Structures are given as structure tokens and as C-alpha cells.
Amino acid sequence: MAYSPVDLPVRRAGLELAWEKIDFTAFERLIFQLVVETEGYENVDWLMHTNAADHGRDVSAVRLRKDPLSGHSSQRVAIQCKHWLSRAVRDTDANQAIVSISHWENPPFDVLVLATSGRFTSDAIAWIERHNSRGQRPIIEVWNDARLEFLLNERPHLVRSFGLR
Incomplete structure (x- = not known):
């Protein structure tokens, strides 16, 4: 089954985070910490300064998949962080990220x-x-505010430490 961004969660009352309380650097640090703490990710790196010419790689990691029947596999993952409160991510932004x-x-x-x-x-x-239906590398996954709020709700210590609620 292919990844589909159409399956993103919608915002739920009570889970909203105060994104305006953090800046770009804190957002990257939050994403880095989220990935570091998530089982199945290793070799997590946050190598460059915020807004550096990172070529779409703010955070990177290796995602491990364990299948008891087919064996183990890994995927090299790059995460491009966009702490954008005043505008949405556009198709041109996604295209530029691939380039x-x-x-x-x-x-x-x-x-x-x-x-x-x-x-x-x-x-x-x-x-x-x-893009994803063509099966070309890399597959694009999207984490919007609602997905991040859902994930961070399971990690209240991160919400507290970044002052998001």
C-alpha cells in the first residue's frame, strides 16, 4: 500500500498547540527530539543551522522496519521542517524540496x-x-499541524518543555 497524504488527521479540539510560542529553531529541535524518542528510528542527526543551505535536510535518520516474515529493512529519511504559521505549504514548495x-x-x-x-x-x-504514485525515490510523507499535535499529545513532556500549551 502506498503512502497517501489524504489520510492525514484533522485537528481535534483540545489537542491544539500554541505553535506561535516557538521559533524556527525550536521547531527543528522539537522535530529532532520527536524522532530521537520514537522507536524504529536511529542515527538521528540535526546537522545544520536553521535556515542554512541544507538542501532539504533539516533532520535525517534511518527508519528501521522489522518484519517477522520478510526480515528487516531500513529507509534513509530526510525531514524538511517548515514552521509556517501564515501560509500553507504549496505544490511549488514540495517540488523545490524534491529538487x-x-x-x-x-x-x-x-x-x-x-x-x-x-x-x-x-x-x-x-x-x-x-509524485508518490510514480514510485520514484524519495516518497514524500507529510506531517501537518494536526498530525504533529496527535503525535505530541502522546509525549506531553515535549509539549511542556517547548511551552506549546
Whole structure:
């Protein structure tokens, strides 16, 4: 089954976070900490300064998949952080992220996560769906505000330490 951003959760009352209380650097640090603490991810790196020419790689990791029948596999994952409160991620932003991540080709990334404290436009979702349906590397996954709020609700210590509620 292919990844589909259409399956993103919607915002639920009571889970909203005060994204305006953090800046770009804190958002990247939050995403880094979230990935570090999540089982199945290893070799998590936050290598460059916020807003550096990182070619779409704010945070990177290796995602491990354990299948008792087929064995283990891993995926190289890059996460592009977009702490955008005033506008949504557009199709041109997704396209630019793919172009930028192609600079990291040895070895290439299998997955590009676009993580935002905001939303994606319908054109962006359609563009990502078309890109993913071609089966080309990297597959794009999206983490919008609602997904991050859901994930962070399970980690209240992160919500508290970043002052998001």
C-alpha cells in the first residue's frame, strides 16, 4: 500500500498547540527530539543551522522496519521542517524540496518528510499524490499541524518543555 497524504488527521479540539510560542529553531529541535524518542528510528542527526543551505535536510535518520516474515529493512529519511504559521505549504514548495533533496545522492534518501506547523494546500497534496504514485525515490510523507499535535499529545513532556500549551 502506498503512502497517501489524504489520510492525514484533522485537528481535534483540545489537542491544539500554541505553535506561535516557538521559533524556527525550536521547531527543528522539537522535530529532532520527536524522532530521537520514537522507536524504529536511529542515527538521528540535526546537522545544520536553521535556515542554512541544507538542501532539504533539516533532520535525517534511518527508519528501521522489522518484519517477522520478510526480515528487516531500513529507509534513509530526510525531514524538511517548515514552521509556517501564515501560509500553507504549496505544490511549488514540495517540488523545490524534491529538487533540493536530490543533492544528497550518495546514498539517496528513500523518504522525504515535509513537517509543518501549518497545513498543505490542495494543490500540494495533489502534487505529492502524483509524485508518490510514480514510485520514484524519495516518497514524500507529510506531517501537518494536526498530525504533529496527535503525535505530541502522546509525549506531553515535549509539549511542556517547548511551552506549546
